[in-house]
Amino acid sequence: MLALALVAPAMLGACATTPPVDVTRFSAPERLNLADRGTVEIVTPDMPGGSLMLEPWRAAVAAELAEAGYTPTNRADSAQVAEIFVRRDTMRPERRRGPVSVGVGGSTGGYGSGVGVGVGIDLSGPPPEQVSNELSVVIRDRASGESVWEGRADQYVEAKSGLADAATAAQRLAAALFADFPGEPSETYTVKD
Numbered sequence: 001m002l003a004l005a006l007v008a009p010a011m012l013g014a015c016a017t018t019p020p021v022d023v024t025r026f027s028a029p030e031r032l033n034l035a036d037r038g039t040v041e042i043v044t045p046d047m048p049g050g051s052l053m054l055e056p057w058r059a060a061v062a063a064e065l066a067e068a069g070y071t072p073t074n075r076a077d078s079a080q081v082a083e084i085f086v087r088r089d090t091m092r093p094e095r096r097r098g099p100v101s102v103g104v105g106g107s108t109g110g111y112g113s114g115v116g117v118g119v120g121i122d123l124s125g126p127p128p129e130q131v132s133n134e135l136s137v138v139i140r141d142r143a144s145g146e147s148v149w150e151g152r153a154d155q156y157v158e159a160k161s162g163l164a165d166a167a168t169a170a171q172r173l174a175a176a177l178f179a180d181f182p183g184e185p186s187e188t189y190t191v192k193d
Contacts, residue, residue, distance in 0.1 A: 018163065018193040021176040025151030026186050031141060037069040039078035040139065044085075056167040057086045060174035061137060068181040078142060085136040088166070090159060093127040129159035133166075135173040153177040 042062055044054050061084055062072040070080075103118040134154040140147050153173040157163040163172065176191040 019157050021153050021155045021191040023153045023176050024188045025183050027149040027182045031148040039073045040070045040080045040082050041078040042082045045083050056170040060170035064174045064178035081140045083138045087134040089132040092129045131159045131164040132156050133169040149182050151177045
């Protein structure tokens with residue numbers, strides 16, 4: 001009996017689901033040289049370059065680009081440029097109705113009549129705070145400035161979850177975004193663990 005008490009919580013923990021990552025990507029196969037990907041500079045336009053917040057995102061994208069055959073660099077003479085855009089929002093969902101509900105009912109029939117009142121109390125508390133993470137990457141040919149590949153990955157998680165951590169979110173979203181790189185010319189998919 002003690003073994004069952006110890007095993008049951010572990011089994012329930014294994015049933016916990018990881019929120020999915022939604023991915024949308026586009027590529028221009030005629031401009032994306034797959035044979036020689038070469039060097040790529042990772043930049044964060046319109047975002048503070050020295051921000052420590054962006055470091056996990058840069059590192060995650062650099063690792064995925066290296067795995068895809070690129071050589072990430074900080075040099076401005078690279079063949080291509082990978083522009084990273086990060087958006088993180090925190091939101092608290094509103095409760096749709098009050099925590100107390102009242103129902104009234106009545107009936108009449110051959111055996112008499114009756115009236116009833118029911119009171120329901122929601123003890124679940126307010127909905128948990130959510131964090132939205134979005135990673136967008138645009139790879140451009142440096143010489144022409146044309147986009148050769150772009151994609152966006154986003155995920156919503158509870159703020160208390162370990163998946164809300166920037167480093168964890170960056171790795172998860174970058175891995176989903178660059179899975180089977182470069183992918184189809186236009187595709188949308190969901191990654192579930």
